[in-house]
Amino acid sequence: MFRGIRPLLRGSTYSGALFAYCGALASLPLLPFAALPAMAWPSASWGVQVALTVLLWSVLIGVTGLAHTTRRVLIACARRMLGVPLPDPVGGRRRADRLRTSLWLLAHVVLGWAGAQLSVLLFVAALLLPGGWAGAEAGVSVNGWSLRAESGWQSWASALCCLLLAVALCLVVTYALRWLAPRLLGPSSAERLALAAERERALAERNRLAHELHDSIGHTLTAATIQAAVAGEVLDADPVAARAALRSIEESTRSALEDLDYVLGMLREEKSGTAPTRTLADLPELLDRLRHAGAVVEPELSGDHAQVRGTLSRAAYRIVQEGLTNALRHGAGGPIRVTVTAAPDSLELDVVNRTGSGSGVGGGAACGKRPDAFPTSGHGLPGLFERVRLLHGEIEAGPDGPEHWRLAVRLPVRLPA
Incomplete structure (x- = not known):
C-alpha cells in the first residue's frame, strides 16, 4: 500500500x-x-x-x-x-x-x-x-x-x-x-544517428589521445630511466657526460609534460594549448636523446620527408618512437638500426635491435600473428597494430634471424578513398 x-x-x-x-x-x-x-x-x-x-x-x-x-x-x-x-x-x-x-x-x-x-x-x-x-x-x-x-x-x-x-x-x-x-x-531518428556519430568521434579521439599518451610517456620514462642509470655510473668518472644525461632527462620530461597537459585538457573538455605536432622532422631530436641515454642508434633516413605531412607524419613519428622504446626496454644492447624511407607512394619504417635471448621489441612472437597474440605487457604493440590498421598500412613484428628483432611498417602516402 x-x-x-x-x-x-x-x-x-x-x-x-x-x-x-x-x-x-x-x-x-x-x-x-x-x-x-x-x-x-x-x-x-x-x-x-x-x-x-x-x-x-x-x-x-x-x-x-x-x-x-x-x-x-x-x-x-x-x-x-x-x-x-x-x-x-x-x-x-x-x-x-x-x-x-x-x-x-x-x-x-x-x-x-x-x-x-x-x-x-x-x-x-x-x-x-x-x-x-x-x-x-x-x-x-x-x-x-x-x-x-x-x-x-x-x-x-x-x-x-x-x-x-x-x-x-x-x-x-x-x-x-x-x-x-x-x-x-x-x-528523432536523424538526431539519434547524429548523437551516435558524435559519440563515435569522441571515442575515436579519446582512443587516439590514449595512444599518444602511451607512446610519449612510455618512451620518456624508459629513456629517463636509462639516462639516470648512465648518469649515476659516470657521475664521478665523467661529470660532463653525467650532466649531458641529466639535461637530456630534463628535455624529454618537459616534452612529455607538454603532451600530458594537452591530453588532460582534451579529456576535461577544456581549451588547452596547441596540440603537440611532433612529426618526422623531429626524429633527429628523438635520436639525439637516445644517444645521450647511452644507446647506439644507426639511422638511415632517405627520401623526401617533406612530402609526408599531417596525420601520416605524426603517426610515423609515434611508430618509430614506440619501436625505439621497446628496443630500449626489451633489447640486449648493441646498435639499434632505424630506417625511414619516403617513396612517392609509400612510407617505410624499420626498427631492428639485438635480442640475445630471443625476446625483442614485441616480447618474442612469430611474424604474422595477431596483435593480441603477442605476450607483451602493456598496450605498445597492439596499439601499433591498431594505429597502422587505421592508416591502411602493413605491419610485421618478429624475429629477424637468431639474434635480432625487427619491426617493419609500410604506410601508403595517399590513403585510399
Whole structure:
C-alpha cells in the first residue's frame, strides 16, 4: 500500500503538474490575438465564435513550436521539471522535429488547462463540502451537477475524496507529460544517428589521445630511466657526460609534460594549448636523446620527408618512437638500426635491435600473428597494430634471424578513398 502512495509524496509529481499549469498560463497572451476574428464577426453564433477562437488559438500555439529556440527551451524545462533525461537537439532544423515540438506544446497546454480547472474545482469542493464552514447552502454546481454541503461525516469523507482526487490528478498530468516528453521532445531518428556519430568521434579521439599518451610517456620514462642509470655510473668518472644525461632527462620530461597537459585538457573538455605536432622532422631530436641515454642508434633516413605531412607524419613519428622504446626496454644492447624511407607512394619504417635471448621489441612472437597474440605487457604493440590498421598500412613484428628483432611498417602516402 505504501508503495502505491509513494508517488503522491514525491515533490517531482507536483513540479511536473506545476510545469503543466505554467504551460497553460503561458498560452494566455496568444488568446486575444486568436479572439480577434471572432470579435470581427459579431453576427456569428456564440458556439461558432468559441470554436473559431479555440481553433486559431491552437494554430498560434503550434506556430510557436516551430521556432528552433522553443524546442531547446522546452527540452531544458522538461529535464528540470519532469526529470526526464532528454539530450540537447543536434543538427539542423528538421521539419519533423518542429512538428513534434508543436504537438508537444498543444498537448502541454491541453493537459495544463484541463488539469488546472479540475484541480481548482476539486480543491474548492474539498473546502466547501464540510458542513458549517460556508453555511448550509454552500456547495459546488457544474453544468447542472451539484454537490451540497451536509452535516455529518459524509461531508468530511466527500471533502477528503475530492482532495485525494486533486492530488491524483496532479500525478496523472505529470505521468502523461513524462510519457509524451521522450516521444515528442526526445531525439528523432536523424538526431539519434547524429548523437551516435558524435559519440563515435569522441571515442575515436579519446582512443587516439590514449595512444599518444602511451607512446610519449612510455618512451620518456624508459629513456629517463636509462639516462639516470648512465648518469649515476659516470657521475664521478665523467661529470660532463653525467650532466649531458641529466639535461637530456630534463628535455624529454618537459616534452612529455607538454603532451600530458594537452591530453588532460582534451579529456576535461577544456581549451588547452596547441596540440603537440611532433612529426618526422623531429626524429633527429628523438635520436639525439637516445644517444645521450647511452644507446647506439644507426639511422638511415632517405627520401623526401617533406612530402609526408599531417596525420601520416605524426603517426610515423609515434611508430618509430614506440619501436625505439621497446628496443630500449626489451633489447640486449648493441646498435639499434632505424630506417625511414619516403617513396612517392609509400612510407617505410624499420626498427631492428639485438635480442640475445630471443625476446625483442614485441616480447618474442612469430611474424604474422595477431596483435593480441603477442605476450607483451602493456598496450605498445597492439596499439601499433591498431594505429597502422587505421592508416591502411602493413605491419610485421618478429624475429629477424637468431639474434635480432625487427619491426617493419609500410604506410601508403595517399590513403585510399
